Structures are given as C-alpha cells and as structure tokens.
Amino acid sequence: xxGPLAGIVVLDLSRILAGPWATQALADFGAExxxxxxxxxGDDTRSWGPPYLRDAAGRETAESAYYLSTNxxxxxxxxDLARPEGQSLVRELAAQAxxxxxxxxxxxxARYGLAYADLAPLNPRLVYLSISAFGQDGPDAAEPGYDAxxxxxxxLMSLTGVPDGExxxxxxxxxxxxxxLMCGMYAVxxxxxxxxxxxxxxxxxxxxxxxxxxxxxxxxxxxxNYLVSGTSPQRRGTAHPNIVPYQAFATVDGHFMLAVGNDxxxxxxxxxxxxxxxxxxxxxxxxxxxxxxxxxxVPLVERMLRTRTRGEWLAVLKAAQxxxxxxxxxxxxxxxxxxxxxxxxxxxxxxxxxxxxxxxxPVLFARTPIEYERAPPPLGADxxxxxxxxxxxxxxxxxxxxxxxxxA
Numbered sequence: 001x002x003g004p005l006a007g008i009v010v011l012d013l014s015r016i017l018a019g020p021w022a023t024q025a026l027a028d029f030g031a032e033x034x035x036x037x038x039x040x041x042g043d044d045t046r047s048w049g050p051p052y053l054r055d056a057a058g059r060e061t062a063e064s065a066y067y068l069s070t071n072x073x074x075x076x077x078x079x080d081l082a083r084p085e086g087q088s089l090v091r092e093l094a095a096q097a098x099x100x101x102x103x104x105x106x107x108x109x110a111r112y113g114l115a116y117a118d119l120a121p122l123n124p125r126l127v128y129l130s131i132s133a134f135g136q137d138g139p140d141a142a143e144p145g146y147d148a149x150x151x152x153x154x155x156l157m158s159l160t161g162v163p164d165g166e167x168x169x170x171x172x173x174x175x176x177x178x179x180x181l182m183c184g185m186y187a188v189x190x191x192x193x194x195x196x197x198x199x200x201x202x203x204x205x206x207x208x209x210x211x212x213x214x215x216x217x218x219x220x221x222x223x224x225n226y227l228v229s230g231t232s233p234q235r236r237g238t239a240h241p242n243i244v245p246y247q248a249f250a251t252v253d254g255h256f257m258l259a260v261g262n263d264x265x266x267x268x269x270x271x272x273x274x275x276x277x278x279x280x281x282x283x284x285x286x287x288x289x290x291x292x293x294x295x296x297x298v299p300l301v302e303r304m305l306r307t308r309t310r311g312e313w314l315a316v317l318k319a320a321q322x323x324x325x326x327x328x329x330x331x332x333x334x335x336x337x338x339x340x341x342x343x344x345x346x347x348x349x350x351x352x353x354x355x356x357x358x359x360x361x362p363v364l365f366a367r368t369p370i371e372y373e374r375a376p377p378p379l380g381a382d383x384x385x386x387x388x389x390x391x392x393x394x395x396x397x398x399x400x401x402x403x404x405x406x407x408a
Contacts, residue, residue, distance in 0.1 A: 001367070001368055001369065002030055002368065002384050003028070003029050003030020003031075003365075003368050003370060003371070004029055004030055004365060004368045005026060005029040005030040005031040006030040006031075008026070008030070008031040008032070008099065008195070009031065009032050009034070009096060009099070010023055010026050010027070010031045010032065010033045010034065010096045010097065010098065010100075010101065011034050011036065011090070011093055011094055011097040011099065011100045011101070012033050012034060012035040012036065012074065012101050013090075013100065013101065013102040013103075013104070013109070013304055014101050014102055014103040014115070014131065015037075015043040015044055015045070015103065016043070016045060016103070016180070017045070017147070017177055017180035017181065017184070018103060018131050018179075018180040018181070018183040018184045018187065018189070018211065019075075019101050019102070019103040019131050019184065020035075020043070020045075020070040020071055020183040020184075020333050021070050021181055021183075021184030021185070021187075022101060022129075022131075022183075022185070022187035022188050022191070022285055023035070023074065023101055023181065024070050024071060024073060024074070025184070025185070025188045025361065026099070026188065026191065026384065027072065027073030027074050027374075028072070028073055028361040028363075029351040029353065029361075029363075030368070030370075031098075031099070032075070033073060033074040033075065034074070034075050034077055034093060034097075034382075034386055035071065035074040035075060035076050035077065035377070036077055036079055036081070036090060036093075037076055037077070037078050037079075037127050037379055038078070038079075038080060038081070038408065039078040039079070039377075039379075039380065039405065039408035040408075042076070042078065042203060042379040042380075043067060043071070045064060045066045045067040045070070046062060046063060046064060046067045047064060048064050048066040048067065049064030049065060049066065050064070050065075051065045051066065052064050052065065053068060053181075053350070053353045053356055054353065055353045055354060056353070056354050058305050060349075061353050061378075062352075062379065063350075063353075063356070063376060063378065063379060064228050065213070066160050067376060068356055068357075068375075068376050069358075069359075070357065070376075071376035071377070072348065072358055072374065072375065072376055073372075073373075073374045074374070074376065074377060075374075075377060075381070075382035075386055076377040076378065076379055076380055076381050076382050076383070077093075077380065077382055077383045077386045077387065077407075078379055078380030078383050078407055078408035079383075079404060079406065079407050080406055080407070081112045081114070082112075083404075083405070083406045085401065085404070085406045086406050086407070087112045087114065087403075089387065089391065089406070089407070090112075090114060091113065091114065091118070091119065091122065092390075092391050093386075093390060093391070094114070094119045094122065094123060094126065095119075095122045095123045096123075096390060097123065097126060097128045097193070098125065098126070098127060098195065098204075098227060099126070099127045099128075099129070099191055100119065100126060100127070100128045100129070101131070101187065101191075102128075102129075102130055102131070103131040103132065104130075104131070105132070105142070106132050106136055106141045106142055109130075116128040116130075116206045116212045118130075120204070120206075123204070123270075124202075124203055124204060125198060125202065125203065125204045126204040127194040127195055127198065127204045127205060127207070128204065128205075128206050128207065129187055129189055129190060129191055129206075129207040129209060130206070130207070130208055131183060131187060131209050131210070131211070132145075132190040132207065132208075132211070133145025133146075133150065133208075133210060133212060134210050134211070134212050135208055135210035135212070135213060136208045136210075140212075143266050145212070147177035147178070147179045147180045147211070148177075150179040150211045150212055151173045151174065151178070151179050151215065152171070152173075153164060153212060153213075153215075153379055154179065154212055154216050154219075155215070155216065155219055155222075156173075156174065156178070156179070156215060156219065156321050157171040157172065158171060158232070158233075158234075158235065159219070159222055159233055159234075159235060159236075160172045160173070160174060160235065161235045161237070162235065162237050163234060163235050163236055163237055164234070164235070164248045169189040169235075169344070171235065178283055179211050179214060179215045180211065181212040182214050182215070182218050183209060183210075183215075186209060186214050186217075187207075187209055187400045188210060190207045191207070195208060196373070206278050209267050212225050214357065220242065221241070221242060225241060225242070238257070239294075239298075241259060242287075242291060243259075243260070243287060243291070244260075244287065244291050244294045244297060244298065245258055245260050245266075245269075245290070245294075245297065245298060245301050245356055246258065246259050246260055246261070247298070248327060249301065249302060249305045250305065250306060251305055251306060251308060251309055251310040251312075251313055252306065252307070252308060252309045252310075253309045253310055253311075254309075254310040254327075255310070255327050256310050256313060256314055256324055256325065256326055256327060257324060257325050257326075257327055258301075258305075258322075258323075258324050259324060259325075260315070260322065260323070261323060262287065263279075263286055263287060265321075265322055265323065266279055266284070266287075267279040268292070269317065269320070269322045271320065272316050272317055272319075272320040272322060273301075273305070275304065278297075278300075283296065283297070284297055310326065314326065316391070317351030317358050339373075343360060344359055344360055344362075345357060345358075345359060345360075346358045346359065346360045346372045348372050348373065348374065348375035349373070349375060350375040350404070351375075351377075351378060351381065352378060355375075356375040356376065358375070360372065360374065379408070380407070380408045383398075383407050383408065385397055387401075387407070
C-alpha cells in the first residue's frame with residue numbers, strides 16, 4: 001500500500017545530516033525524494049568512515065555507515081550545479097516538485113539561480129525549506145556552523161556533563177548530533193504544515209529554519225527554568241533538574257537509570273528498597289521537597305543501591321512498578337527483547353553489498369505502513385531514470401550531458 005505522502009515529490013539539495021534526516025523521513029512516509037549530488041564525491045557523509053558497508057566478500061563499498069543512516073528511500077541524481085546546464089536541469093525538476101530542501105550557506109543557492117525567488121514563479125505551489133546554521137538574517141547569518149558548536153552556543157552543553165566540583169566535571173556534547181537531528185524533525189513538521197496549508201491556499205511558501213533556533217527552542221523545561229527563575233540551570237550529570245530521584249545509580253556490578261516520576265512511585269520505591277519510612281519523611285514526601293533536599297536524599301539512595309547487583313534491583317523495582325532501566329550499549333540495545341519484537345532493525349536490498357542494515361522509522365501507521373524497499377543509493381544511481389522519466393531526456397541527450405561532465 002502506498003505511504004501517506006504518496007504522490008509528493010521532494011527535491012533534496014541538502015547534505016550532511018539535518019536536511020537528509022528530514023528528507024529520509026519524508027521518503028519513509030511515501031514521498032518520492034530525488035537527492036541531487038555533485039558528480040564527484042556526492043554527499044560529504046559518503047566518505048565519513050570507517051566503518052563502510054561491506055559486500056558478501058568483505059570488500060568495502062563506497063557507502064559509509066554515516067551516509068547509510070540518513071539516506072534511505074531516496075533516488076540519487078548526480079548533477080554539477082556549477083554548470084549552467086546542470087542548473088537548468090534542477091530548475092526543470094523543481095518546476096515539477098512539491099517540496100525543495102536545501103542547506104547551502106545563506107545566499108549559496110542564489111548563485112545558481114535556485115533560490116526561492118527564482119523558483120516560485122515557475123512553481124507557485126512549491127514548499128521551499130532552507131536550513132542554515134543561524135538563519136537567513138541577523139548578525140551571524142553568513143557564518144558557517146556545525147552541530148557541536150551549535151550545541152555549545154545554544155546552551156545544551158552547559159546542561160550536559162558532570163557537575164562542577166566532581167571528578168570529570170565539565171561540559172559535554174551529546175553522543176549524537178542532536179542539533180542536526182532535531183532540526184531535521186522540525187523541518188519535517190514545518191513541511192507537512194505548509195503542505196496542509198497549501199490545500200486551502202493553493203500556494204507554497206518559504207520556510208527559514210536554523211540549527212541555532214532549533215537548539216534553543218527544544219531546551220523545553222530548561223528554558224523555562226531559566227526564564228521563570230532568572231537563574232541558569234547547571235550541569236547535573238544524569239540527574240533531572242526538577243525530579244528526584246531521577247538519575248543513574250551504581251550497583252554492585254554496574255549502573256542503571258532510576259526514574260521516579262511522582263510521589264506514589266517514590267513510596268513504592270522506598271518500600272522496595274526496605275526503607276518505607278523515607279516516603280513519610282517531610283523532607284522527602286513530595287517531589288518539591290525531594291528537589292530541595294536532593295543533597296541529603298541522593299547519597300542515602302546511593303548507599304542503599306550499592307548493596308545488590310543491577311539485575312537484582314531491576315527485578316525488584318520493576319515488580320514494584322518503579323520506572324527503571326538498564327544503561328545499554330548498542331549491542332545490548334539491539335539484543336533487547338522489546339527492540340527485537342518491535343522490529344527496529346531492518347535490512348534493505350543494496351545494489352553492491354546485497355543487503356544494507358538500517359533502523360526503521362519509529363512511526364507505525366495502521367493503514368499505510370512504511371515499506372523499506374530502497375537502501376541509500378550509490379552516487380548517481382538514478383540519474384538516467386529521473387532525467388528520462390521526469391524531463392523526457394533520451395539516451396543521446398543523457399550521453400551528451402555525461403560527456404560534458406554535467407551529470408554522472
């Protein structure tokens with residue numbers, strides 16, 4: 001069955017992570033995503049390895065694991081945008097598209113005649129989304145930016161890491177490029193909103209989305225903790241700023257995450273660890289009191305939890321319906337019975353390796369399930385199909401473009 005976005009055509013002029021993450025989700029949802037890449041090298045992430053995908057004989061392919069993570073379901077068309085002929089081809093494709101996503105530096109696509117102002121007259125229904133580090137205007141608009149620096153500038157690193165005064169103290173970036181990934185998800189929601197609005201107006205529109213805006217916006221409760229109190233939140237390691245006890249704790253043989261979210265759970269937790277009186281102590285009876293007195297409560301909990309193994313505590317606490325969980329590495333994640341049951345690991349047919357692994361989209365549609373049929377494509381794998389099928393170019397025209405280095 002066709003996906004919910006079947007019939008929507010997306011022209012993807014983005015690379016690295018934020019834009020490709022968005023367009024991969026759109027492809028999962030059933031859109032036809034045409035990824036435009038430079039004929040020499042393509043998306044930068046193709047070479048961001050090792051590791052690289054290997055074929056049945058153990059030989060490395062040209063696709064890195066990083067590239068594979070964010071380009072499923074797309075068609076790769078290799079066009080040199082520096083060539084006027086290449087620009088003309090992309091304009092023709094944009095005239096037929098519903099959505100265009102680009103993440104050039106501010107003003108970069110205008111050099112090629114591919115800015116929104118250039119394309120909207122050709123296709124008034126086009127939803128055009130630009131991703132940049134800092135947005136299309138403002139004092140930093142022309143500056144380049146990558147995820148790690150945005151995590152720093154946008155406040156996330158000030159909240160992440162071991163608290164001051166403890167061993168290993170200092171800011172840390174998150175282990176995946178969350179500024180990019182969250183920007184990609186905001187891009188998806190913005191595009192879907194614009195497509196919905198288009199049903200009423202019949203018109204597309206321009207969307208300006210930046211990594212910095214995204215990073216600041218999704219700090220959620222931490223933003224409001226500051227805006228309400230006037231005090232900047234501090235790093236707390238794995239601890240929660242507004243809930244106690246809600247952090248990683250050590251046991252005899254490893255750590256686990258405890259997430260006591262309300263007073264009833266705290267009472268069950270105290271009973272399970274053999275200290276029911278703690279739940280009646282006015283210093284700890286309510287979450288607000290526990291937050292005020294975390295300095296006394298947390299060391300007490302730490303001493304108690306160091307008396308048994310992680311497996312023992314997980315069994316005891318889960319039986320008491322106290323939220324908790326193992327802190328898994330990725331081998332353990334994909335071995336988790338729940339992860340296996342939910343089918344999060346998928347395999348897609350790949351033209352050079354045979355099969356390529358992937359992780360399914362977390363959205364499960366009841367009537368229009370996502371079909372995982374297209375692995376991230378080799379560079380230029382779909383150039384002829386797209387240009388012939390959409391623009392009507394014959395074999396001779398394609399051969400001429402290839403000889404002139406316009407396409408590959």
